Amino acid sequence: MDSVASYAIALLFALLMHGLLILLIGWKWSEETTVVANIDPYYIEATIVSQNPFKAKRETENDKRQKKIRQRRFEEAEINNLQRDWDRKQQRQKQQAAMTAPLFEATMPEQLTDYSAADPINEPVDKEASRLEFEQELALALLGEENARKAVTDDEKAMAYAAQIKREIVQNWSRPPSARNGMEVILRVHLVPTGEIVDVKVEESSGNRAFDRSAVQAVRKSSRFVVPADALKFERDFRIFTVLFRPDDLRL
Structure with missing residues (x-):
């Protein structure tokens, strides 16, 4: 009787273990055969462009042109100012000469008459000297680093310097x-x-x-x-x- 009970308990235990094993095997198989598809959302990254590159390039070129125009106008204004200063200087000299001329005529008319007769072309010579002096000052201003009108090529710049040298030599030459x-x-x-x-x-x-x-x-x-x-x-x-x-x- 005891042996039959022991055999029944052993058989029951074996069946229980087999059932548990089958259950575990069935659970793992289900887990391994399950396919989980993780679908990541697809994002489109949008970057905000603050400035059109072609428009920016055009604006840069326009700025350069405007800068050159302003520089050229500034240089022309400097040259015009130099011309006006020179004209005012000549005008003051003429006014001073006009104011002092009556005094000379009253005190020494003979000397003035003799001087004019001795050098009848004195006045044209003075005018020519003044003109040459102005041309020299204007050329020096044009050749200055800040006020110079920029020549397009190196040859043009060299010609400007050569012209100034020529003027100086001409003024110095006595035939x-x-x-x-x-x-x-x-x-x-x-x-x-x-x-x-x-x-x-x-x-x-x-x-x-x-x-x-x-x-x-x-x-x-x-x-x-x-x-x-x-x-x-x-x-x-x-x-x-x-x-x-x-x-x-x-x-x-």
């Missing part, structure tokens, strides 16, 4: 009596970066020593020329250059 049409002398001029003249040599003589000497003296009288501050431009165009003198012309 010798022996000068004749057809004569010409070529000089080679050496400068230092400050514009000072260190040497003037006759490259090709005219055959007339007086004419050659007058040309050399005209260059040396300047002692110093206005030259570009840029070292490369100076070395290229003004360290050593030639001057062609003619009795009826002067070419640089």
Whole structure:
């Protein structure tokens, strides 16, 4: 009887264990065969563009053009101011001359008469000297770093400096009596970066020593020329250059 009870308990326990095992196996299989699809939401990222790049480029170009226009107007105003100052200066000199002229006429009329007879072209010479002086001052203003009108190319800038050098030499030159049409002398001029003249040599003589000497003296009288501050431009165009003198012309 006891053996039958023990066998029944063992059988029941075995059945219970098998049932539990089947239950566990069935639960794991269900869990492993379950497919979970995690669908992430799809977002479209939108960036707010605060400024149209093409519009910004156009505005930048317009700003540059407007800046150039303002600079050009400023430079023209500076030149006009220089012209007005010069005119006022000449006007004051004329007024002072008009005020003092009666006094001279009353005190020494003979001297004035003799002076005018001795130099009948004195007044035109003074006017010409004033004109040349104004041209020189205007050229110096144009060549200044702040007030200069910017040339488009380096060649144009070099031509502006060369024109100023030519004007200075022309003012210094005294034509010798022996000068004749057809004569010409070529000089080679050496400068230092400050514009000072260190040497003037006759490259090709005219055959007339007086004419050659007058040309050399005209260059040396300047002692110093206005030259570009840029070292490369100076070395290229003004360290050593030639001057062609003619009795009826002067070419640089």
